Amino acid sequence: MTSGFGLVVRFELRDEASATGFDELVSRTVPQIEAQEPGTLAYVVHTAPDDPKVRVFYELYADRAAFDAHEQQPHTKHFLAQREQYLTDVQVTFIERQTGKGPAAA
Known part of the structure; x- marks a missing residue:
C-alpha cells in the first residue's frame, strides 16, 4: 500500500447554469486524467445531495x-483556468494517510 499524497477540494458553484458548465468541464477532463496519469490513483468527483451547487x-x-x-498536464491547466468562471469558492485540504484501506501502489 502506498502512503500517497492526497487532497480534498470543495467547490461552491455560482448557480445551476454554472453547475452544468462545471460538470461538462469535469466530464471532458477526467477521461484524460484516467488515460494519461498513471500516478493518479484516485480522482473522484462527488456531488452533495443536499446542495446541488x-x-x-x-x-x-x-x-x-x-x-x-x-498539475503540469495541459488538461489540468485548462481545467484550472476554465473552472474560475463557475465558482464562488474553493477550499483545498491536503491530506496524508494515517490508517485504513486504500489502493495499492501503482
Missing part, C-alpha cells in the same frame, strides 16, 4: 511527484 473532489496520487506531474 457543491462538488467535492477526492484526489490521491502515488506521491508528491505524481501530483506535481498532474
Whole structure:
C-alpha cells in the first residue's frame, strides 16, 4: 500500500447554469486524467445531495511527484483556468494517510 499524497477540494458553484458548465468541464477532463496519469490513483468527483451547487473532489496520487506531474498536464491547466468562471469558492485540504484501506501502489 502506498502512503500517497492526497487532497480534498470543495467547490461552491455560482448557480445551476454554472453547475452544468462545471460538470461538462469535469466530464471532458477526467477521461484524460484516467488515460494519461498513471500516478493518479484516485480522482473522484462527488456531488452533495443536499446542495446541488457543491462538488467535492477526492484526489490521491502515488506521491508528491505524481501530483506535481498532474498539475503540469495541459488538461489540468485548462481545467484550472476554465473552472474560475463557475465558482464562488474553493477550499483545498491536503491530506496524508494515517490508517485504513486504500489502493495499492501503482
